[in-house]
Amino acid sequence: MVSMKMIGLVGGMSWESSALYYRLINEETKRRLGGHHNAKSLMVTVDFEQVERLQHEGDWQTLGTLLAEAARNLERGGAEFVVLCTNTMHKLADSITSAVKIPLLHIVDATAAAIRKSGHKRVGLLATRFTTEEKFYTQRMRKLGIEAIVPSAASRQDVHDVIYQELCHGVIRQESRERYREIIGELARDGAESIILGCTEIELLISQGDSPLPLHPSTTIHAHAAVERAIDEDLLRQN
Numbered sequence: 001m002v003s004m005k006m007i008g009l010v011g012g013m014s015w016e017s018s019a020l021y022y023r024l025i026n027e028e029t030k031r032r033l034g035g036h037h038n039a040k041s042l043m044v045t046v047d048f049e050q051v052e053r054l055q056h057e058g059d060w061q062t063l064g065t066l067l068a069e070a071a072r073n074l075e076r077g078g079a080e081f082v083v084l085c086t087n088t089m090h091k092l093a094d095s096i097t098s099a100v101k102i103p104l105l106h107i108v109d110a111t112a113a114a115i116r117k118s119g120h121k122r123v124g125l126l127a128t129r130f131t132t133e134e135k136f137y138t139q140r141m142r143k144l145g146i147e148a149i150v151p152s153a154a155s156r157q158d159v160h161d162v163i164y165q166e167l168c169h170g171v172i173r174q175e176s177r178e179r180y181r182e183i184i185g186e187l188a189r190d191g192a193e194s195i196i197l198g199c200t201e202i203e204l205l206i207s208q209g210d211s212p213l214p215l216h217p218s219t220t221i222h223a224h225a226a227v228e229r230a231i232d233e234d235l236l237r238q239n
Helices: 015-033 048-057 060-076 088-097 107-118 129-133 136-143 153-165 174-189 200-204 218-230 233-238
Strands: 007-011 041-045 081-084 122-126 147-149 194-197 215-217
Touching (some): 007 060, 015 041, 015 200, 060 088, 081 218, 088 129, 107 136, 107 215, 122 136, 129 136, 153 174, 200 218, 215 218
Parallel strands (some): 007 081, 194 215
């Protein structure tokens, strides 16, 4: 019999990306374990209307309080580690780790581990302006031996606008896909060896067929890392 840890998911940023996490985690669990297996999980969702407003107002203190309370709810509910279903809000990872005793599975750590396996050292980062223009993401990558380069200011804004104005509402536009392809080309010319899809919603728009460079889809990587963390490997080998 396989024993799994309870995965605690902080979702709602946006609900489209949270649904993607839930699907990916359960698909990977079934792939690994077979049968009727699915992941043991608990999700606390926040209201993205409030989150988006506070992000653009720069009120990160209130957002940190919101994440801390969500993590405490997961811990009280029996979660054994936390998965924050968003890249941008990892800016506030310390708000979670200081609020609970259970560990946080950090999306940068999981993505960096996948990049290291590819042998790449210089990667392009597609993400919100909060992620590309602040240092919490790129500095953590650098400490893990990876240089993350970002698009030009105009391209960063275009990526950001597509995420918030379209993808977070489940809107997929071919024109936006083409613009992202152009930006990937810019990053390739700047020396990127591969591309991080560094916002959970971007995987709704861009797949490997859209890119001349290898992609590191952070949502998929993070979800699969959660399954890896959740499965008791000793019992898996005995199954």
